[in-house]
Amino acid sequence: MTTIYQYLKEKSYYDDRYDLWTVERCLRSIERWRKLREERFSEMKVENMTDEEKARALSLAAFQExxxxxxxxxxxxxxxxxxWMEKDRKLDDKLENTKEPAGIYCPICSTKxxxxxxxxxxxxxxxxxxxMFECPSCEKRESLWEDGKPWIYERERxxxxxxxxxxxxxxxxxxxTxxxxxxxxxxxxxxxxxxxQxxxxxxxxxxxxxxxxxxxxxxxCLSDKEGEEYLEGIRRLESLTELLNEMEKKTSDPVYKEAAKLKKLSVVELEKLIHEITEKEKIHQADI
Ligand SMILES: [Zn+2]
Ligand SMILES: [Zn+2]
Known part of the structure; x- marks a missing residue:
């Protein structure tokens, strides 16, 4: 009789594995921002920003991430x-459906x-x-690959x-031992x-x-409802950005142009702050 190990597990095993990954990613992100705020807040210098504004920008960036x-x-x-499940299912299929090499005889007593x-x-x-093959008569064992080639075991030196x-x-x-x-x-x-132990x-x-x-x-871990809302939000954000870009190209209104410029400035300012933070973070991580 041939022993077969089963790779495919219950669906809940994969759900847990994926959700655990999500939880750990989120906790790492929270921890990183917490440390940044607690340990290096005063080093971050951003022009025209009070400490309060800086703290708010930081919270916003952490929340966004x-x-x-x-x-x-x-x-x-x-x-x-x-x-993941498909990969394990394929392993099971291959293991189940691969036939052993045929006509293997014992090198000692020639029994099948x-x-x-x-x-x-x-x-x-x-x-x-x-x-792995075994001789029913003399119990000699031999290991062969699926294509019949012998397994060459590298002996330790x-x-x-x-x-x-x-x-x-x-x-x-x-x-x-x-x-x-x-x-x-x-x-x-x-x-x-x-x-x-x-x-x-x-x-x-x-x-x-x-x-x-x-x-x-x-x-x-977002529920289906929350997840779909997120995806819908992303789609809207993308089309809104597109729309704004289009309008900006077409508009001749100087007031609108000024407003668009202003909006860009604050985004640039925020990006600068986040960039500064992440750059420092990189340097800090390189130190460790
Ligand atoms: Zn034998
Ligand atoms: Zn020796």
Whole structure:
């Protein structure tokens, strides 16, 4: 019998993964603006702006960024989740439908061997499937790729004398141990891992993620209604900008032209401030 691992998970797994990504993006953005305001507010010098105006511009920029992150994440949510699920579904299909190489006989006793395990192995794209065969008569095992080519296992070498080392693995009272031993020069190495602790850390991480979702999902992950409103708003903004540009080109009214110029000035001023902030942020991040 062949063991098959299943890649495709419940839809809720992908929903959680995507929403967790959104929550973390939003929290990072909030944290970044908070730090900026708390630590470097006084360094930011903008002509013709009082501290109060500067603080307001900062809040506005922070609010805007969060608004666009939330909207952006909503816009791509369905397509991204579909893509993830499709990828896993394809892996399952390939794993299920790839037939083992035919006519494999035991190199020792010539009995026909059975396939006992198939799995994806390696990281190259496209992923290849490796089959493990076992001889029902003498229990000899062999690993072959889906195209029948033998799996060539790169043996580990001794860091001291470069001869092949013997590797071992054991589990005892929840402690996993990997060993290396070189019979040529006597080099020995052992690595241990506490399996109970690893499992506890995994659970803790899972709990942390679940808590984040419970606490922030409703706040940062837009509902369909909110998301559609956002998309509609973006569409309107785009057509409004287009319209304003058109009007500006066509108009001969000097008062309107003055007004348009004024509006541009304040936008330029705000952009200057945000640019200054982000530039400083970049420098600050480079320092770390
Ligand atoms: Zn055999
Ligand atoms: Zn050695």
């Amino acid at each position: 969060l608004y666009f992150i939330k909207g952006d994440q909503y816009k791509d949510r369905t397509s991204t989740i579909n893509k 061997m059975n396939s006992i395990l198939k799995q994806f192995l390696g990281t190259e794209d496209p992923l290849r499937i490796l089959f 001794c860091p001291k004398c470069n001869k092949e080392v013997k590797v071992g693995y054991s589990e005892k009272r929840n402690i996993a 990997w060993t290396k031993h070189c019979s040529s020069c006597g080099f020995k190495e052992a690595e241990k891992e506490d399996l109970k 690893r499992e506890a850390e995994r659970k803790e991480q899972q709990k942390r993620e679940q808590d984040l979702l419970i606490k922030h999902r409703a706040e940062f």
